[in-house]
Amino acid sequence: DHxxxxxxxxxxxxxxxxxxxxxxxxxxxxxxxLHDLQPDLNEEEAASLAGST
Structure with missing residues (x-):
């Protein structure tokens, strides 16, 4: 109940x-x-994820 x-x-x-x-x-x-639990992405992985939306 709000x-x-x-x-x-x-x-x-x-x-x-x-x-x-x-x-x-x-x-x-x-x-x-929670952020620190995430693996570090290299630039190629980050670009791939950004382009997959």
Whole structure:
């Protein structure tokens, strides 16, 4: 339920004005972790993937 999800965030933000920055920092760490799990592509592989869309 979207409304209750948003209500939860509004409550968190009402109690802690910096919560959004903490959540964003945690999300960025998760993205960085997942990105680091991906293999490095050489230029030819990257070009091949870019052209396959």
């Amino acid at each position: 409304a209750s999800y948003l209500d939860g965030w509004l409550e968190v933000l009402g109690n802690d004005k910096r919560a959004i920055f903490s959540a964003a920092a945690h999300a960025q760490r998760a993205v960085d972790y």
